[in-house]
Amino acid sequence: MNARVRIRLGDLLIQHKVITQEQLTTALAEQRRSGRKLGRVLADLGLLPEAQLHEFLSKHLKVPFVDLKQLRIDREVVKLLPEALARRHRALVLQQDARGLLIGMPDPADLQAYDDLQAKLKQPLRLALVGEADFLKTLDAVYRRSDEIASLAEAVRDELAEGDVDIEQLAVEEGSPDAPVLRLLQTMFHDAVQARASDIHIEPGDDKLRIRLRVDGQLQEQVIDGKRVAGALVTRLKLMCGLDIAEKRLPQDGRFTVRVLDQSLDVRLATMPTTYGESVVMRLLSQSSSLLSLDNLGMQPDLRERFQRLIDRTSGMVLVTGPTGSGKTTTLYAALNHLNRPGVKVITVEDPVEYRLDRITQVQVLSKIGLDFARILRTALRQDPDILLVGEMRDRETVDIGLRGAMTGHFVLSTLHTINAVATMNRLLDMGAAGYLVAAAVHGVIAQRLVRRVCNDCAQPATPNAHELAWLQSCRPNIVPEKTKFIAGAGCTYCNLTGYRGRVAVYELLEIDRTLADAVRRGDLEGFARAARTRPGYLPLAQGAIDLALAGTTSLAEAMAIGAGLEELVDVEEPGDLGDEAVDEVLSARA
Numbered sequence: 001m002n003a004r005v006r007i008r009l010g011d012l013l014i015q016h017k018v019i020t021q022e023q024l025t026t027a028l029a030e031q032r033r034s035g036r037k038l039g040r041v042l043a044d045l046g047l048l049p050e051a052q053l054h055e056f057l058s059k060h061l062k063v064p065f066v067d068l069k070q071l072r073i074d075r076e077v078v079k080l081l082p083e084a085l086a087r088r089h090r091a092l093v094l095q096q097d098a099r100g101l102l103i104g105m106p107d108p109a110d111l112q113a114y115d116d117l118q119a120k121l122k123q124p125l126r127l128a129l130v131g132e133a134d135f136l137k138t139l140d141a142v143y144r145r146s147d148e149i150a151s152l153a154e155a156v157r158d159e160l161a162e163g164d165v166d167i168e169q170l171a172v173e174e175g176s177p178d179a180p181v182l183r184l185l186q187t188m189f190h191d192a193v194q195a196r197a198s199d200i201h202i203e204p205g206d207d208k209l210r211i212r213l214r215v216d217g218q219l220q221e222q223v224i225d226g227k228r229v230a231g232a233l234v235t236r237l238k239l240m241c242g243l244d245i246a247e248k249r250l251p252q253d254g255r256f257t258v259r260v261l262d263q264s265l266d267v268r269l270a271t272m273p274t275t276y277g278e279s280v281v282m283r284l285l286s287q288s289s290s291l292l293s294l295d296n297l298g299m300q301p302d303l304r305e306r307f308q309r310l311i312d313r314t315s316g317m318v319l320v321t322g323p324t325g326s327g328k329t330t331t332l333y334a335a336l337n338h339l340n341r342p343g344v345k346v347i348t349v350e351d352p353v354e355y356r357l358d359r360i361t362q363v364q365v366l367s368k369i370g371l372d373f374a375r376i377l378r379t380a381l382r383q384d385p386d387i388l389l390v391g392e393m394r395d396r397e398t399v400d401i402g403l404r405g406a407m408t409g410h411f412v413l414s415t416l417h418t419i420n421a422v423a424t425m426n427r428l429l430d431m432g433a434a435g436y437l438v439a440a441a442v443h444g445v446i447a448q449r450l451v452r453r454v455c456n457d458c459a460q461p462a463t464p465n466a467h468e469l470a471w472l473q474s475c476r477p478n479i480v481p482e483k484t485k486f487i488a489g490a491g492c493t494y495c496n497l498t499g500y501r502g503r504v505a506v507y508e509l510l511e512i513d514r515t516l517a518d519a520v521r522r523g524d525l526e527g528f529a530r531a532a533r534t535r536p537g538y539l540p541l542a543q544g545a546i547d548l549a550l551a552g553t554t555s556l557a558e559a560m561a562i563g564a565g566l567e568e569l570v571d572v573e574e575p576g577d578l579g580d581e582a583v584d585e586v587l588s589a590r591a
Contacts, residue, residue: 009038013048018056023047037106040132054129063108063127066094068134069457073493075142077101083143085120089113092130092138093121100124106132140194141493181232189260195220195496198284198325204230204277216452216503217325220496234271234278241269249273255352257287268352285354292334298504306509306537307446311335311413314386316443317406319393321418327450327505328415329354332389335413336360339387348389349376365391377401381410390414396432403433406441420541421447421510422532425520439517447508449541449562451554452500455489462488464556471560475542488555504553506544506562510535 010028013019019027019042027041034041042048058065077096078086086092091113095102100123105113108127118125130138188211192200197213197220204210209224238245241254252271257264268283294304310318318335320328333355340346340359348357351365351373361383363376373390374397380388381401393399393416406412418424424445428438464472469481489499510532512520519528532538539547542563549559 012060016056019048037132050131054131058129061108061129063129066104066128066130068104068130068138069492073138073142078142080121086139086143089117090135091117092135094128100126102126102128104128104130104135106130106135138493181236185233185236189258189265192284193260193263200282200284202230202233202280204274204279206276215496216500217450218498230277234280237269237280248278291337291355292330294334294338297331297334299507302537303507303509306511308338310444310511311339313411313443315406315409315411317402317412317414317441318443319414319416319424319445321416321421321424321445321447322449323417325450326448328448331446331448332413332415336389344386345384346387346389347380347383347385349373349380350391373398374401377405381405385410388412399428399431399433403437403441407437418447421445421508422529425528426525429523435521435523439521442512444509444511447541448505450503450505451545451548451558451562453502453504453553454487454555455492455495455499455501457494458490458492458499459487460490462486462555468556468560471564472546472556475546475563484550486549486556487552488557504548506541506548508539508541508544510538
């Protein structure tokens, strides 16, 4: 950096006639109000495009501009600068080579920061300009608290090594904010919130402890030395839930609420005894975020309108199906949010109650005292409800009560674990429900899956491989791959090198009309399946996933991971559309 003279950004922009004095005055007033940096304010107000500001500063300060979105950052190099100093001086170590370190800063003219960094790092430094918003986003992505978790775990292990710490001693220390185990838990939760994790897994091994976060449906692992740490963590978590800390032979469930990074988290905890100790899984539910509306679920407009017409009925049953973690609860709560009105009595039976809703009577299942789904449902039907939500159709008794409730003037919402909408009727009959009850009560089934979104920061054109092409041709014979564009994520700092960030739902809605109901009543499941696939507006899950890939929302590989194996793929097209060779390709692709 040649120039060592500090000059204010506003004066510099005025001096070079990049902005006017009037624009600077407006921006400074907004800066005083919001506390944001001037460059950020100018860009947000539309007074100076961010790209133009970067080009001007880079030329004036004689430092290169680095686009963090396009840079593959080495986390080990980044950690040469401790997180506290990186945040204080607003700097990141981007590269290390024979010439020294390349430091990215939103404000390379900060002389005090430059001097402090040089004193700390004790290596030749080269400065680079980086964007303000990208810098903050990258800072949170690269400093994932992994080292802090490991060091705190070591502190817990050292504390335990000083003497056998019994359960009573841990209970006495409940209020101690300095206990290493408490700091370890706090750091774990901070890391989970920062990574947008839905679950935290604590898994003891022979001499290792694995802490895994589920992010966008995939687990990210950190391994820590010392299994004794696991016992301390589990005991502390049990105390927070009010569970029996002496019982380690049987599974236990509990919940507690914790505030992390200005978010209120409802934590559902489940323990399970394993060979090396108790394994714990915590589901994290943010109470700070508002419930989604039907408009925000991501359904196609025509599908959303059809689904809304279904749930606006005054009687009958609508089922939401899919595997665990497919977003069924989110869809159900969006439906309840739509139906929740002063003139409607809504009762829910849930295990557990995940979100608290005003005006809605929510009942928590407690099987250990005999308060199960069936018993609550029988009582709920005597509470004069208009709408019933049953968390899950688990057994024949629950199914029968729900179906009869739907036939006696109530509207019933529930979930079921099935592969797709067509398979739902087979599942209900397999559970022992009478065909005439299913045919009369069930008005519609919506099946869903969650697919990962391609990361916007590293998305690039992608060419399908032979396996993907065979699957695509089996589902959409009319598509010409050479004329179709697909994208995939290359992997970057923001998406933890996965190529994906966030998820979106894909839906399959089947409305039960007279023809389908008659097939169910007769027990003709093959006829039901054939008729279902010819219904107007019916789009199988695999087809919906392909549409998302064609739209550039997800990759073809992700669409195939969701759609491959679903039984309706070959049968989607009319007979004769696929020849023997195409069928062979489908079968080989599934293998």
